[in-house]
Amino acid sequence: MNNYIKTLISRMAISNNVVLTAEHNAILDYAYRYYQKNKVGPLYYNFKKQLGISKTQINRLFPHGLYSVYNWVDIPLHSAHFPCKSIPTIEVNDYRQVYLDYNATTFIREEVKKVLLNYYSGNMGFGNPSSSTEPGRQAWELINSAHEQVAQCLQVEPTEIVFTGCGTEANNLAIKGIALNHYQEKGHIITANTEHSSVLRSVQYMETLGYEVTILNVDHDGFVDPDDVARHIRKNTILVSIMAANNEIGTIHPVPEIGKICKTAGVPFMVDAIQAFGRIPLQPKKLGISLMSVSSHKIYGPKGVGALFVDKECNLAPLLHGGRQEGDLRSGTENVGHIIAMATAARLMNAEMINESARLRELRNYFIDQLYRNIPDIIVNGSLQHRLPHNLSIGFPRIDSGSFLLGLNKIGVYVSSGSACSEGSRETSHVLHAIGVDRHKYGTIRFSFGLQTTKDDLDYVLKYIPVLYQELIKSGDKPLPDGQD
Numbered sequence: 001m002n003n004y005i006k007t008l009i010s011r012m013a014i015s016n017n018v019v020l021t022a023e024h025n026a027i028l029d030y031a032y033r034y035y036q037k038n039k040v041g042p043l044y045y046n047f048k049k050q051l052g053i054s055k056t057q058i059n060r061l062f063p064h065g066l067y068s069v070y071n072w073v074d075i076p077l078h079s080a081h082f083p084c085k086s087i088p089t090i091e092v093n094d095y096r097q098v099y100l101d102y103n104a105t106t107f108i109r110e111e112v113k114k115v116l117l118n119y120y121s122g123n124m125g126f127g128n129p130s131s132s133t134e135p136g137r138q139a140w141e142l143i144n145s146a147h148e149q150v151a152q153c154l155q156v157e158p159t160e161i162v163f164t165g166c167g168t169e170a171n172n173l174a175i176k177g178i179a180l181n182h183y184q185e186k187g188h189i190i191t192a193n194t195e196h197s198s199v200l201r202s203v204q205y206m207e208t209l210g211y212e213v214t215i216l217n218v219d220h221d222g223f224v225d226p227d228d229v230a231r232h233i234r235k236n237t238i239l240v241s242i243m244a245a246n247n248e249i250g251t252i253h254p255v256p257e258i259g260k261i262c263k264t265a266g267v268p269f270m271v272d273a274i275q276a277f278g279r280i281p282l283q284p285k286k287l288g289i290s291l292m293s294v295s296s297h298k299i300y301g302p303k304g305v306g307a308l309f310v311d312k313e314c315n316l317a318p319l320l321h322g323g324r325q326e327g328d329l330r331s332g333t334e335n336v337g338h339i340i341a342m343a344t345a346a347r348l349m350n351a352e353m354i355n356e357s358a359r360l361r362e363l364r365n366y367f368i369d370q371l372y373r374n375i376p377d378i379i380v381n382g383s384l385q386h387r388l389p390h391n392l393s394i395g396f397p398r399i400d401s402g403s404f405l406l407g408l409n410k411i412g413v414y415v416s417s418g419s420a421c422s423e424g425s426r427e428t429s430h431v432l433h434a435i436g437v438d439r440h441k442y443g444t445i446r447f448s449f450g451l452q453t454t455k456d457d458l459d460y461v462l463k464y465i466p467v468l469y470q471e472l473i474k475s476g477d478k479p480l481p482d483g484q485d
């Protein structure tokens with residue numbers, strides 16, 4: 001076993017409160033070696049035969065039985081034959097590929113690809129932006145222009161944009177940056193229970209360092225109540241962090257109202273806008289927002305680059321110390337190619353927002369109407385009214401979403417479900433849990449639409465969903481818990 005697997009095992013053991021014994025190690029070691037050799041995970045039967053360890057013993061030793069064993073040694077769950085009882089297969093004579101997972105990530109659009117290719121061909125700006133040479137100056141100009149373009153989208157100043165290594169980093173910088181600035185006296189942070197893990201885990205980490213934390217509950221549609229925010233603000237509150245829109249259920253939070261409350265109370269307001277940027281208008285200065293994160297790969301830019309708006313009145317401690325790049329908030333030689341690509345992506349997204357959002361909203365509404373016609377007892381998770389135009393989270397009664405996802409995958413339709421069979425995790429989705437979805441009754445699929453989505457694509461998906469659904473109902477697969485990124 002390599003060091004990565006060993007670290008993974010110890011991390012999983014710690015997070016699941018499992019004290020590793022010789023028996024655990026024997027099971028994990030055998031599973032790991034079996035997978036290396038056979039490229040599929042072992043079944044309970046193999047453990048019994050080779051190690052004399054029964055299914056009951058494995059289920060007693062690991063929180064989710066064989067699922068855990070696989071997870072802990074990094075065996076993809078879909079490599080096993082057992083977890084999704086049946087992957088339904090249906091005949092399609094008009095096969096096509098339909099990507100409906102734009103909330104997870106987007107392709108790199110042509111205009112952005114051109115910027116990347118131009119940069120990586122070495123034609124421009126390969127120098128170090130901090131160097132005084134001509135190539136360095138050119139690189140610096142590129143970074144400068146990227147600041148201007150992103151700032152223009154948000155109607156803020158270029159120096160108020162900090163480029164980061166991803167959206168997760170932007171969220172971490174905002175939360176930990178504010179908190180570390182109050183390191184001596186600590187303080188109180190407010191967030192909500194449907195935030196992305198990069199926010200929730202950052203806040204929870206600060207709690208372990210002695211900060212006080214309030215995690216607000218959302219209502220049945222996934223909304224944070226602004227009055228609840230107001231009620232929980234205290235004298236020592238140093239940050240309120242509420243996302244603009246949710247990545248799983250698309251719910252758009254009442255950001256203007258929360259912004260007003262924070263401004264009146266003099267508390268910095270952080271907004272994770274990673275799903276919302278370029279989908280709904282967001283001007284931080286008008287909305288009382290002090291910090292706002294964006295990620296390139298959700299807006300047709302490359303992965304591994306993000307940005308944080310930091311209001312000039314807002315003091316942050318940097319997480320990286322070094323050459324003082326990005327206004328001393330993100331030291332390290334800038335990823336010039338990705339930064340300029342992200343700026344192009346942001347500019348285009350912003351320019352096309354109104355028309356593209358209207359187009360996607362119409363397609364989404366068509367899709368849901370047709371779905372209701374064929375499967376009337378589906379449920380829509382989250383509000384339909386205050387929702388990102390390109391998101392739809394649907395609960396399908398009486399089926400396992402993992403099997404559904406894999407069935408759709410087989411006919412070229414790519415969506416998210418996040419259940420055991422699909423994403424190697426059996427953790428329940430904290431968002432679905434927070435809005436009270438009965439995950440034993442419904443298997444949830446997230447459909448998300450984007451630039452390449454057409455009505456023909458949706459008609460293809462709509463044609464086969466009812467067939468696949470009936471196959472699943474016949475197979476008797478029960479819903480498994482979901483969890484989405």
Ligand SMILES: Cc1ncc(COP(=O)(O)O)c(C=O)c1O
Binds near residue numbers: 246485
């Ligand atoms: C709402 C939200 N916040 C943060 C992130 C993390 O962004 P990144 O993938 O760029 O680290 C995501 C990505 O799924 C997201 O949807």
